[in-house]
């Protein structure tokens with residue numbers, strides 16, 4: 001932060017405090033990602049768990065696409081914060097599915113873009129994608145922030161009678177009645193696994209670029 005010229009890109013109304021929080025949040029996310037990438041690349045069990053989670057959560061190749069699901073980078077970031085994820089959604093999406101975020105559960109963070117897409121498209125640049133070379137990744141890194149608003153199904157409880165197991169909310173505003181661990185709502189979705197090569201490249205990029213990213217913001 002601070003030393004590099006801002007190249008006229010700081011047009012948003014952002015206070016220094018907000019910038020500092022955002023930079024700290026990104027730094028923390030990148031450190032988690034780094035550690036998770038090292039772990040997965042050295043531990044075949046974690047590596048395969050990542051692929052299984054990606055299949056269950058719903059992965060997509062193009063992070064900028066409006067299709068449902070998560071980019072593989074965001075899935076890595078989510079898993080670096082919490083293991084064993086099977087179904088993720090935002091607070092309101094869970095309500096729409098008859099569940100609510102349990103008391104004291106903390107939201108997981110994902111990377112979101114800051115209005116870079118339009119600018120890139122206007123300049124005729126291709127959309128940066130996960131798992132591509134360092135240039136693209138760095139380009140994307142400059143225009144993202146960490147948004148905390150994602151919860152795994154294990155962080156939610158039914159707010160109406162669970163259609164899978166019949167668990168009823170306890171009648172209080174913030175029910176603590178949870179489905180049993182055997183409830184099918186927690187089961188991973190069986191779907192297409194992301195290719196191993198792709199995951200290896202993406203994880204390696206999280207480690208390789210770490211030093212270059214120092215002082216980038």
Ligand SMILES: [Zn+2]
Pocket residue numbers: 162163164165166167179180183184185
């Ligand atoms: Zn249930």
